[in-house]
Structure formats: structure tokens, C-alpha cells
Amino acid sequence: MTTAPPDARALLVKLFEAAVSAAHPSTCLPPCLPDIPVHGRLLVLGAGKASAAMAQATERHYIATGQADRISGFVTTRHGFSLPTEIIEVIEAGHPVPDENSVTGARRAIEAAGAAGPGDLVLCLLSGGASALWAAPVDGVTFDMKQQLTRQLLKSGARISEMNCVRKHLSRIKGGRLSAAAAGTEMLTLAISDVPHDTPDAIGSGPTVGDTTTLADARAILQRYAITPIEQIARALNDKANETPDPGSAELANSRFELVARPMASLEAAAKLAREAGYRVDILGDSLEGEARDVAKFHASMALNAKVRGERVALMSGGELTVTVSGEGRGGPNQEYALGMAIALGGADKVYAIACDTDGTDGGVGNADDPAGAVVLPDTLSRARSAGADAATYLRNNDSTGFFAKIGDLIMPGPTQTNVNDLRVILVDP
Numbered sequence: 001m002t003t004a005p006p007d008a009r010a011l012l013v014k015l016f017e018a019a020v021s022a023a024h025p026s027t028c029l030p031p032c033l034p035d036i037p038v039h040g041r042l043l044v045l046g047a048g049k050a051s052a053a054m055a056q057a058t059e060r061h062y063i064a065t066g067q068a069d070r071i072s073g074f075v076t077t078r079h080g081f082s083l084p085t086e087i088i089e090v091i092e093a094g095h096p097v098p099d100e101n102s103v104t105g106a107r108r109a110i111e112a113a114g115a116a117g118p119g120d121l122v123l124c125l126l127s128g129g130a131s132a133l134w135a136a137p138v139d140g141v142t143f144d145m146k147q148q149l150t151r152q153l154l155k156s157g158a159r160i161s162e163m164n165c166v167r168k169h170l171s172r173i174k175g176g177r178l179s180a181a182a183a184g185t186e187m188l189t190l191a192i193s194d195v196p197h198d199t200p201d202a203i204g205s206g207p208t209v210g211d212t213t214t215l216a217d218a219r220a221i222l223q224r225y226a227i228t229p230i231e232q233i234a235r236a237l238n239d240k241a242n243e244t245p246d247p248g249s250a251e252l253a254n255s256r257f258e259l260v261a262r263p264m265a266s267l268e269a270a271a272k273l274a275r276e277a278g279y280r281v282d283i284l285g286d287s288l289e290g291e292a293r294d295v296a297k298f299h300a301s302m303a304l305n306a307k308v309r310g311e312r313v314a315l316m317s318g319g320e321l322t323v324t325v326s327g328e329g330r331g332g333p334n335q336e337y338a339l340g341m342a343i344a345l346g347g348a349d350k351v352y353a354i355a356c357d358t359d360g361t362d363g364g365v366g367n368a369d370d371p372a373g374a375v376v377l378p379d380t381l382s383r384a385r386s387a388g389a390d391a392a393t394y395l396r397n398n399d400s401t402g403f404f405a406k407i408g409d410l411i412m413p414g415p416t417q418t419n420v421n422d423l424r425v426i427l428v429d430p
Contacts, residue, residue, distance in 0.1 A: 008427065011277060012354035012375055013411065015270040015314075015425050020358050022269035023192060023261040023418040025053040030061050032190050032260045033123075036070050040119030044073030044088050045109045045178075047134045048127025048204055049095070049359045050192050051075035053417035055088040055125060063087075073112070075125055076105035076133045080368025081415045097150050098135035103143050106136035106173045109207075113182040122187040124178065128194030128359065128419035130204025131164050136172040141236050146170055149233060156225040157324035159289055161195065164205040165213040166221055168244055170236055174205035175213075175244030179255040186254050192261040194359075194421045196287030196319060200257050201247075208255050210247030215240070263287070263318040263420040266358065270423060271316060279314040279427065286421075288319035292333040293395065295321055296340030299426060303351050306428045315426040323363070329399020332363020334373035334422055335410075339400040341426070342380045343391050349378045353426040356411050359419040363401075372411045373422075374404040383407045 021027065036042045042062070046054055055075045062071050063086070074089035082090045093101035116122050137146045146167070153163045168175035179187050187208060195202040200209045219237050222229055229237065236242055245251050263286040271281040288295060299315060306313050321333040331339075334355040341353050356362065356373030363370065381391055387406045394403035404410045 019266035019270040023420040028261040042071045046075035046125030047130035049129040049419040050127035052077040052083040095132040102135035106134040116185040124189040127192040169218040175211035178207035180251040211244035274314040284317040286318035292321040292336040293340035296337045300344030327397035329397040331400030334362040335400035338374040355424045360416040
């Protein structure tokens with residue numbers, strides 16, 4: 001049995017922490033904050049897993065510049081992700097499945113944007129998770145109906161971009177509709193990207209930007225995953241009144257959008273640290289998609305081939321993988337990737353891996369203390385066998401959390417207050 005050197009796990013965790021730090025709002029947001037209009041106020045609205053830290057960084061900036069009396073507003077974050085603030089209110093709501101607070105937050109945001117004056121500036125602080133945290137169903141669709149559809153999409157293995165397309169066309173706030181509600185008031189969105197290719201209309205389902213998807217796209221997604229919608233949802237997805245404004249819409253003429261953190265920047269931060277540790281770095285992309293266990297098998301083969309060639313290399317990737325659930329276990333795409341990786345590596349020595357969600361939680365039951373992911377070491381399978389855990393059985397049951405809990409290899413940092421999607425690293429050290 002080959003055991004990982006004492007510093008292998010520590011280095012993997014440091015790489016994850018470097019990726020998170022690069023995207024933390026306290027680092028990336030202040031340089032992008034706007035001047036407050038001379039004859040108006042700054043109204044702050046926001047939603048996402050990073051929104052509490054974004055609100056905190058925003059108010060600290062304006063307090064330091066003596067303008068605290070000219071800002072107001074609120075943001076909506078995930079349950080358990082709140083932080084203390086002095087001016088900007090923070091409310092918590094459900095994620096990944098919306099709850100009543102999601103509805104309240106969305107309604108308040110729409111009303112506040114509509115009440116802003118012509119001399120004001122609406123600042124929207126947006127990050128991943130906003131799709132669930134702001135829920136405002138269209139006419140004829142209830143919150144419970146939309147909640148049930150979200151559960152079906154999650155279980156189907158649909159990609160996050162596909163889920164957001166459907167949700168946008170069942171919403172009064174997504175797909176540019178928040179900007180439309182602000183009418184002639186100037187709006188600036190500062191966003192942390194958690195989506196493939198950093199597409200603005202996909203981050204939080206694009207409440208402030210034009211939508212490149214259509215009602216027809218939403219209907220096709222449900223058909224693709226064999227989801228038969230109930231009558232009310234089917235009717236809404238065929239109602240032209242629910243088509244979202246496109247990017248060239250006049251309704252959005254006063255709305256600007258700027259990215260303050262990207263997945264690739266976080267990958268580069270981790271890569272810098274890996275190079276300093278003596279590894280050549282291959283970044284496989286910041287927007288990978290696919291079934292977690294299948295991607296893990298492919299990445300494991302790349303690592304094993306590099307090992308045969310005698311290469312000291314760090315294989316890194318970002319994006320968001322999916323899990324098609326057929327078992328009764330607990331876990332998320334990062335943990336399932338790690339379990340698939342462990343099986344595919346088969347105990348190969350001197351190959352180590354980590355897979356974590358940069359928001360600090362990966363799947364689970366929706367609690368703030370869910371695992372972020374897991375590490376894979378050369379002795380992962382042997383330690384599991386000693387603990388009476390068969391990796392293949394756990395994988396069939398989609399119980400990656402249970403597997404890694406057995407051997408103490410879960411990564412549990414709690415909420416990180418940012419979200420630039422997943423970080424996966426494989427270290428080959430022949």
C-alpha cells in the first residue's frame with residue numbers, strides 16, 4: 001500500500017484556497033465600485049452565494065469614503081451564508097430549491113428597481129445561485145409549481161445553463177426583467193461568474209441583461225430530459241408574453257454589465273502556486289461540462305499516461321459537472337468526480353487529486369455545512385476497504401459523501417462567500 005506524502009493533501013487544499021481567495025469579493029470588488037451620482041443615490045440590490053460578502057465589501061468602501069448616508073438596499077444570499085452588515089440588509093433564501101424568502105426577495109428587488117429615481121444609480125451585485133435565490137413566477141404559475149420543476153431538473157442531470165433557460169422563461173425577474181423594471185434609471189451590474197464562457201445572461205439567469213435563449217429553447221430542454229410539465233407550466237412556456245427581452249432591447253439601454261471575477265482567474269491563481277511547487281501546469285479549461293464520473297475516468301487516464309511518461313504535472317479544470325441520480329445516497333458532482341477518479345486510478349501511486357466547489361458546498365442537503373468536495377490519495381481505496389466500504393457500490397448508489405466520510409477525506413470549509421464554480425486538480429508526481 002502506497003501512502004501519500006504528508007504534504008500532498010496540504011498542497012491540494014492550498015491550491016483550492018488560492019482559487020477561492022482570488023475570487024473573494026473583498027479582493028475583486030472594491031476596484032470596480034462606481035462613483036455615486038452627484039445628484040442622486042446608490043441603490044444596492046443583489047443575489048447569489050457571494051452577495052453577503054459583496055454587500056459587506058460595498059458598504060465598507062463607501063463608509064471609508066464618507067458616503068455611507070447616500071447608499072441603501074438589500075441582497076439575498078443562501079441560508080447560512082449571511083454576514084454582518086451595517087447599511088445593506090442581508091436576507092437568506094433557499095438554494096438550490098427556492099423557498100418563500102426567494103419570492104419575497106425577488107418581489108422586493110423588482111419594486112425597489114421600479115421606485116428608483118432618474119438621478120439614481122441601481123447597483124446590482126450578482127453571483128452564482130441568484131437563479132434560485134430570486135424567484136418570481138410568471139402569471140399562472142405558482143411558487144410550488146416552479147419549485148417542483150426545479151427538483152425535476154436537478155434530478156434529471158440537466159446542465160445549469162439548461163436549468164436557467166427554463167427558469168428564465170417562468171420568471172418576472174430573470175432574463176433582463178429586473179433592468180426593464182428600472183425603466184429609465186441607470187443600472188450597473190457587477191458580477192462574479194460561475195458559468196461556462198462567462199456568459200452574462202447565464203449568471204444568475206441574467207436578471208439585468210438581454211436573454212439569448214427563447215421559449216422554444218426552454219420547451220426543448222424539458223423534452224430532452226423527458227420531463228412532462230404540468231398544464232400551467234406548459235401553457236406559460238407557450239405564452240409569447242413570457243418571452244424575455246433580447247440583448248438589443250430598448251428596455252435595457254440604460255443597463256451596464258461588468259465581470260469582477262472569472263473562473264479562469266481562480267484557476268490561474270491555483271496554477272501559480274502549483275508552478276511554485278515545481279509542477280508543470282496543464283489547464284484543461286474553465287468551463288467543462290459532462291457527467292461527473294465519466295469526466296473523472298477521462299481525466300484519470302490523462303494522469304496515468306502522464307505518469308508513464310514521467311511528467312511532473314498538475315492537471316487543472318473548472319466548470320460544473322452533473323450527476324444523473326439513480327441511487328439513494330448523498331453527494332454532489334465534485335464528490336462523485338472524486339469517487340469516480342479514485343476507482344479509475346485504482347490506487348496508482350504518486351497521483352493525488354482534489355475536486356471542490358468554490359462556494360464551499362457541493363450537493364448535499366442544501367446546508368451551509370455540506371462538504372465542498374473531497375481529496376483522492378493513492379491509499380484511498382485500500383483505506384476504504386479496511387473500513388468496509390466498496391467504492392463501486394457507493395458510486396452506484398450516488399453516495400460519494402458517505403464514501404469519503406468513512407475515510408475522512410471530505411473537504412468541509414463552510415461557505416467561502418464566493419462562487420466561481422468547481423476546481424479540480426490532479427497532481428502527478430512520478
